[in-house]
Amino acid sequence: MGTTRTIQKPAGESTLQIPLTAFSKVDLQEGLPVAADGTNPAYIVGTFGTDAPMIKGTDYASGTIDEDCYLSLTIPGDYNAGGKFNLSINAGMLAHVSDDDANLDVEAYESDDEGSVGADLCDTAAQSINLVAHADYVFVIDPLTLAPGDILFIKINLEGTDAGSGDVIQMSIGAVKLIYDRR
DSSP states (O other), X not given: OOOOEEEEOSTTEEEEEEOGGGOBOTTSXXXXXXXXXXXXXXXXXXXXXXXXXXXXXXXXXXXXXXXXXXXXXXXXXXXXXXXXXXXXXXEEESSSOXXXXXEEEEEEEEXXXXXXXXXXXXXXOOEEOOOSSOEEEEEEBOOTTOOTTOEEEEEEEEEXXXXXXXXXXXXXXXXXXXXXXXX
């Protein structure tokens, strides 16, 4: 598993890099596969010294994709309850864009400590990532009920359709960061 690193920033804001190895299949018990399988994107290491690890979706040229990866996240102990709580995802397309669409979406649910969760806390709608250049996409998590030590269950969804470009059409995630207000 990767190491979590916190970078302190001025004005009470912190950025927590979430290791891509922390993401799992739907059961939250098994890591992502080494090859995307149509349900889950893959965790790809690439060539050491040349490629950085990434989460990569299935090639969906002339078809559709709807793949999810999951994260169980403990809210940091220095989080300022009620303050900003955002998930920033660096994502884009590998080599070619889709003829139709390529979307990234996030759902976030807070555990009630009794085996249930409430409503989706992500206030941001799905965003198009149909660009070859990767960019940061920010998803705002409603902070009203969040407190340090709470558990969030997060789903990242890659969804798209391609009309048949003939090229390899794949979405990828290069980094996931938590940006929050600290005490």
